[in-house]
Amino acid sequence: MLKKNLSLIIRFYKDAKVSGLLLFTVFILSQFSMLSLIGKYRTCMQYDRCYKSIPDVDRSVYYMYGENLTAGNDFTAKYHEVLSELSQNSCVEDISCRSYMGTVIDREEEVNVIAMDERLLGYGSDTGIDEDGHIQIFLSPDVFTDRSVTDEIDLQIRTDEQTVNIRAVISGRYKAAEYLPGFNIYSNKMDCYDMLTEYTNTIFVVKTPETEKLLMKNDMYDSRTGFIFFSDGSAVSERSEVLEEMNRSGFSISTYDDIIANTEYKTNKLLEDAIPLPLMTFVLTFLFSISMVVLMLDKNMQTYSVYYLCGLSKKKSYFLFLSSIGISELLAAVINAAITLYCLYFPERRPEYMQDIMFSWNNLYLLLVQAVFVLMIIFLEIVITYHKRSFIQIKNQELK
Amino acid sequence: MNIIELHEINKTYPIGKDRFHALKNVSLTVERGEMLSVMGASGSGKTTLLNIIGLLDGFDSGEYILSGENVTKLRDHESANIRNGRIGFVFQDFCLLQNESALFNVMLPMYFNKTSFWKMKRKAAETLKHVGLQETQYKKPVKLLSGGQKQRVAIARAIVNEPDIILADEPSGALDSESSRQIMEVFKELNRESKTVIVVTHDETVSGYYNRVIRIGDGRIV
Ligand SMILES: Nc1ncnc2c1ncn2[C@@H]1O[C@H](COP(=O)(O)OP(=O)(O)OP(=O)(O)O)[C@@H](O)[C@H]1O
Numbered sequence: 001m002l003k004k005n006l007s008l009i010i011r012f013y014k015d016a017k018v019s020g021l022l023l024f025t026v027f028i029l030s031q032f033s034m035l036s037l038i039g040k041y042r043t044c045m046q047y048d049r050c051y052k053s054i055p056d057v058d059r060s061v062y063y064m065y066g067e068n069l070t071a072g073n074d075f076t077a078k079y080h081e082v083l084s085e086l087s088q089n090s091c092v093e094d095i096s097c098r099s100y101m102g103t104v105i106d107r108e109e110e111v112n113v114i115a116m117d118e119r120l121l122g123y124g125s126d127t128g129i130d131e132d133g134h135i136q137i138f139l140s141p142d143v144f145t146d147r148s149v150t151d152e153i154d155l156q157i158r159t160d161e162q163t164v165n166i167r168a169v170i171s172g173r174y175k176a177a178e179y180l181p182g183f184n185i186y187s188n189k190m191d192c193y194d195m196l197t198e199y200t201n202t203i204f205v206v207k208t209p210e211t212e213k214l215l216m217k218n219d220m221y222d223s224r225t226g227f228i229f230f231s232d233g234s235a236v237s238e239r240s241e242v243l244e245e246m247n248r249s250g251f252s253i254s255t256y257d258d259i260i261a262n263t264e265y266k267t268n269k270l271l272e273d274a275i276p277l278p279l280m281t282f283v284l285t286f287l288f289s290i291s292m293v294v295l296m297l298d299k300n301m302q303t304y305s306v307y308y309l310c311g312l313s314k315k316k317s318y319f320l321f322l323s324s325i326g327i328s329e330l331l332a333a334v335i336n337a338a339i340t341l342y343c344l345y346f347p348e349r350r351p352e353y354m355q356d357i358m359f360s361w362n363n364l365y366l367l368l369v370q371a372v373f374v375l376m377i378i379f380l381e382i383v384i385t386y387h388k389r390s391f392i393q394i395k396n397q398e399l400k
Numbered sequence: 401m402n403i404i405e406l407h408e409i410n411k412t413y414p415i416g417k418d419r420f421h422a423l424k425n426v427s428l429t430v431e432r433g434e435m436l437s438v439m440g441a442s443g444s445g446k447t448t449l450l451n452i453i454g455l456l457d458g459f460d461s462g463e464y465i466l467s468g469e470n471v472t473k474l475r476d477h478e479s480a481n482i483r484n485g486r487i488g489f490v491f492q493d494f495c496l497l498q499n500e501s502a503l504f505n506v507m508l509p510m511y512f513n514k515t516s517f518w519k520m521k522r523k524a525a526e527t528l529k530h531v532g533l534q535e536t537q538y539k540k541p542v543k544l545l546s547g548g549q550k551q552r553v554a555i556a557r558a559i560v561n562e563p564d565i566i567l568a569d570e571p572s573g574a575l576d577s578e579s580s581r582q583i584m585e586v587f588k589e590l591n592r593e594s595k596t597v598i599v600v601t602h603d604e605t606v607s608g609y610y611n612r613v614i615r616i617g618d619g620r621i622v
C-alpha cells in the first residue's frame with residue numbers, strides 16, 4: 001500500500017514539475033524567513049536575558065570612572081583609592097569589574113586572559129581553583145576547540161610585568177550568544193547592548209584573591225567601568241547617599257532601572273529595523289505558497305477525477321493531496337532543520353548576514369508547528385477546491 | 401436473479417434557482433448476465449441514468465438495490481469500493497490519463513484495492529492483451545493512440561478488477577464504424593464471459609448485439 005501511495009504522491013508532481021519546484025523553494029524560503037524573524041527577535045531578547053541573569057543585578061548600578069575610558073594612567077592610583085573607600089561603605093556588598101591579565105600564546109595565536117567575578121562569569125568555584133590546585137579556566141566558543149571540558153592544560157601567561165607558568169583545568173566553555181559584560185563601552189544611555197558582548201579569543205578565570213596570587217597580579221581593577229552591588233536590604237537613602245558621593249568623585253552612573261528602560265527603547269528600535277524584511281518575506285512567501293497549492297490542486301483535478309472513477313474515495317484523495325504537498329513542506333522543513341543544526345554546531349562558520357540571527361533547538365519545534373499549521377491551511381484549501389465538486393462536474397468541465 | 405433494481409428514481413439538476421427534472425420515477429431491473437442497450441434522444445437522461453447506476457452521482461428520491469444490497473445511501477468509501485471492484489465504466493471521451501501509458505491507465509484501479517504492487521503490471525498487460533491491444537502500444541502515452549485503441553485501453557481498465565457490471569456511455573460515439581463494430585464485439589465477448597453489460601447508444605444499427613433495448617424519452621422509460 002505504501003508503495004502505491006508513494007507512487008501516486010510522486011505522480012502528483014508529474015504534470016506540474018516547475019510549479020512543484022517553485023512551491024518547494026517557496027516553502028523553504030517561508031520557513032527560513034520565519035526562523036530569521038524569530039532568530040532576530042531572540043538575539044534582542046538574549047541581551048536582556050543575559051543581563052538579568054547576573055545574580056542580584058537588580059540591586060546594582062553600572063558606573064564609569066573619569067571623563068572617559070581612555071584617561072591617563074595617573075588616574076589609576078586615585079581610582080583604586082576611591083573604589084576601596086567605596087567598598088568600606090556598609091551598603092556596598094561588592095564591586096565587580098574586569099581585570100585584564102595578559103595573553104597566552106597558543107600555536108602562535110595570542111589568546112586574551114581576563115578575570116571577572118564569579119557572578120559575572122556565571123561559572124566557577126569560590127576560589128577559582130579546583131581541589132588539585134589547578135586554576136579553573138572558562139573558554140570563549142572559539143578557543144582551544146580541540147580540547148574539551150575537564151582537560152588539564154599548561155598555560156604560559158604573559159603580562160606586562162612577567163610571565164607565569166600555571167597548570168589550568170578547562171572548567172567550562174561558553175556557547176554562542178552567551179553574552180558577558182564587556183566593560184569597554186559607557187554611554188549616558190547605557191543599555192544591555194552596550195554593556196554585554198560575545199567574547200572571542202578569550203580565556204576567563206575567576207577573579208578571587210587566590211587566583212590573583214597565583215597569577216601574580218597586583219592591580220585589582222583594570223576596567224574603568226563596573227558594577228556596584230548594594231547589599232540586600234540596604235536602605236534606599238543609604239544607597240542614594242553612596243551614589244551622590246560617587247557623582248562627586250567623578251563617576252557616571254546608570255541604575256538598573258535606567259538600563260532596563262534604555263534597553264527596551266533600543267530593542268524596539270532594533271526590531272523595527274530588523275523585522276520588516278523577513279516579516280514581509282514571510283508573509284509574501286506564505287501567501288504565494290497558498291496560491292501555488294491551489295494551482296497544483298487544479299492541475300491535478302482531472303487526474304483525481306479519473307482516480308475517483310477507478311475507485312478512490314474522496315476521503316483518501318484528501319489524504320493523497322495532503323501527503324503530496326506535505327512532502328514538499330516536510331522536505332523544506334528538513335532542509336531548514338539542517339541549516340539550524342549547522343549554525344548551532346558551527347556558529348562561527350555561518351555567513352555574515354546570519355550573524356544576528358540566533359538559532360536554537362527550539363527551531364525544530366517551530367518548524368514542526370509551522371508545518372502543521374501550513375498543512376491545516378492546505379487541508380482547508382483542498383476541502384474548499386475539491387469537496388463540493390463532484391466527478392460529474394469535473395468531467396463536464398473537461399469537455400467544455 | 402436481478403443484479404440491478406431501481407425503484408422510482410427521481411433526479412433533478414439545479415439550474416440557477418430552478419431545478420431541472422432529468423429522471424422522473426424511473427424504475428428498472430436488470431438481470432445478471434444481460435446485455436442491455438439504453439437508447440433515446442439527446443438530453444433524454446441516458447447519461448444521468450448510467451451515472452446513477454454507476455454510483456457516480458446521487459439521486460433525489462427512490463431506491464437502488466445492487467446485487468440484493470441497498471446502495472441508496474452509501475458512505476464515501478463504500479461507494480468507492482463498489483466503483484473499484486464491482487462496476488467498470490467506459491465513456492465516449494475515454495476518461496483516460498492522456499499523458500500516461502496504456503499500462504498505467506489499466507493499472508490504476510488496482511492502486512485502490514489490495515492487488516500487490518508487483519502483480520499490477522502483469523495483470524494490466526494480460527487484460528490489455530485480452531481486449532486486443534497490440535503489445536507495442538502498451539508503453540506509449542495514451543494520447544498517441546487511435547480512438548479505437550484508446551477505447552480498448554478504457555475497456556481494459558474497466559474490467560481489470562473483474563467487475564460484474566460494465567457500464568458504457570456511447571462507447572463508440574467517437575469511433576469510426578469499423579472500430580465501433582470491433583468495440584461492440586469486445587463487449588459481446590465480455591457478456592459471454594457472464595458480465596452484465598449496459599450500453600448507452602444512439603446507434604440503432606448495433607441493436608442486434610443486445611438482449612434487450614430500453615428507451616428513454618424526457619426522463620421516463622418508454
Ligand atoms: N450537471 C447538469 N446540470 C444541469 N442540467 C443537466 C446536467 N447534466 C444533465 N443535465 C440535463 O439533464 C438532461 C439529461 O441529460 P443527460 O446527459 O442525461 O442526457 P443524455 O440522454 O445523456 O443526452 P446525450 O445523448 O446528449 O448524451 C439534459 O436536458 C441536460 O441538459
Ligand SMILES: [Mg+2]
Pocket residue numbers: 446447448569
Ligand atoms: Mg449522454
